[in-house]
Amino acid sequence: MNIRLSKTKYLNGLQCKKLLWYIYNEPDAIPEPDATTQAIFDQGHLVGEYAKKLFPNGVEVDHSETFEAGLRQTRDLISKRVSIFEAALTYKRCYARADILEPVADDNWDLIEVKSSTDLKDVNYHDIGFQYYLYTGAGLKIDKCYLMCIDNSYVRKGDIEPCKLLKKIDVTDEIKTSYSTMVENNVAEMVKAINSKTFPQIDIGAHCNEPYDCPLIDKCWSFLPERNVFFLYRNNKLPMTLIQEGVFELDKIPEKYEISAKNQIQVDCEKTGKPYIDSQKIKEFLDTIQYPAYYMDFETFASAIPMFDNSSPYKQIPFQFSVHVVKEKGTKPEHFSFLADGTDDPRPEFMAKLKNVMGTKGSVIAFKASFEMYILNKCAEVLPEYQQWVDSIDERIIDLLQPFSDFAYYHPQQDGSCSLKKVLPALTGKSYDDMEIGDGGTASAEYCRVTFTEDNKDKKKVRKLLEEYCGLDTMGMVDIVEQLYSFK
Ligand code: SF4
Structure with missing residues (x-):
């Protein structure tokens, strides 16, 4: 087989040679990336666009024509000594496109790899090491190697400032002395694995999720x-x-x-x-609940590029809440909800509406309450007029996760998980299975799609599904507490 190894495939091969074998020999066995993975790719693309703004005279190689045309244009731009985006070169069996090649003194180039992550990982070293090996092998003199990634301390004020959004980490020493030196051997072993008649016998293990979730997990773990x-x-x-x-x-x-x-x-x-039931522990937990009880749940989204003033990369922005209020033990709950609309920052309206429904006394119950308190405190940093109220919520908050993470109650149907998605069906028979939006990741992705993109013909339906989903979270908590009372 005429093998050309891209840097993505090199990284696949480092993760697992069985995966690499399938990519070359049975590509149909590899499923398409799911919506979450695709969203990560899209974020990476957007971050790349901001990185390019830091090199206003840069020229992007056109890869829309043939493979060879991209290589030719790269060579031409190299001779002109301009900043190059997506510079494509080959060396031996390897091929890569550099995010950014920057001409520096003495005919040297700096190699810059752009990522939408916020810190440096081992896989980034391997990625840049592969490129360094290839570009130097192809005749370029590389001076410095950098990872350019998101600075999550950046706070947006007005237009995005790429020089503050992105930070450069110098990895030159590690690349030159270590990661680039192992590429030749690694590539030789990978080529051997790809050319073997059957896939290499590799056991499942931690590497199946590290550094990335392997697309063959369903296949390899099916035994x-x-x-x-x-x-x-x-x-x-x-x-x-x-x-x-x-x-x-x-x-x-x-x-x-x-x-x-x-x-x-x-x-x-x-x-x-x-199930296992520790009645004493359950009683102790239930005795902490004071009525009226407010069952509260939030949905949030986060983006690499902060969308609003006073927000930072990957910081959660709340766009929805559901609150069920039980005035007295055993009485019918009253439901309140909020789902932001429009493209403005949802936090001011979210906080105002939430404060309106939360009353001033009685327990506030959330599942994994640290998340809800984190969101409220982050909102109060931007809207300090709410800090005192947030502190008062903190004094009233009770975490419904506690009896489950303490194993005061455990049902085999929880499958070793204490998440609401597992506890609710195991304890009450209610399930998220038939819901079109049945998890927080999908809720966030769907909200962003119909709110911030033009792919929103089904907006009305999606908003209804979001209301149902968030409402089930809080109504589910009410039901869970009712069930726990029966074990007291
Ligand atoms: S699931 Fe694990 S063992 Fe199977 S190909 Fe992927 S990384 Fe390799």
Whole structure:
């Protein structure tokens, strides 16, 4: 096979040679990127556009024609000593496009890799190391190597300022002394793996999600039984050991393995098929609830490029809340909700409307309440007139996650998770399964699509689905507490 290894495929090969084999030999087995992955790609593209603004005289190589035409144009621009975007070069079996090549003194070039992340990861070193190997092999003199990524301390004031949004990290030493020197051998091993008749025998492991979620997880992990040892709560190491020893099922873990008290509860529940209930702990939790009780849930979105003044990269912006108010224990809840509309910053209206419905006394109940308090405090930083009120909410807040993360209650159907999405169906039979919007990531993506893009013909329907989804979160919490009372 005539193999040309791009930097993306080189990184795929570093993650797993089995994945690389499939990419070349059975590409149809690789599923298309899902909406979340595609959204990450789109963010990366947008960040790249801002990076280019830092090089106003830069020229972008046109890759719309043939592969060779891109290479020719790159060589032409190199001879002209201009800043180049997407410069394409080949060397031996390798091919890459540099995000930015910047001409510097003595016929040298600086190599700049742009990422939408906020910090430097090992995979970035490998990425730049591959490019350094290739470009120097192709005859360029590279002086400095940089990762250009998002500075999450940036606070938007007016138009985006690319020089503040982006920061440059010098990785020259690591690249020259280490990461570029391993490329030749790595490429040789990858080519050998690609050319083998069958895929390399590689066990599943932590590498399946590191540095990226592998698109073949469903395929490679399909041998596991439905109820397997990866359900062990907050236990990353033992499942791999068990798999290597041929122990796959949660209820078949040999006693010689020491497991935590919570994991033991899981295993016991798995064997009996019945839930574990610590009535005393549940009572202690329920006794902290004071009525009227306000069940509260937020939906948020975040973007690499801050969309509003006084917001920062990847900082969560709340756009929706649902509140169910139970005036007295056992009475019918009253529902209040807010879903922002329009393209303005939703935070002022969100805070005003929320404050209106939250009353001044009684418990405020959220599931993983630290998130809701974080959002409120972040909003109060921008809208300080709310800080005192946020502090008062903090004094009233109760985390409904607590009895589940403490394993005061555990049901085998939770599958080792204490998330609301798992607890609610296990405890009440209500489920998110049939909902078109049934998780926070989809809610955020769909809200942004119909609010900030022109792909919004179904806006009315999406907003209705969002209302249903967020409403189920808080009504679900009401139902969970009702169930817990029955165990008291
Ligand atoms: S799922 Fe894991 S073992 Fe399978 S190809 Fe991906 S990284 Fe390799």
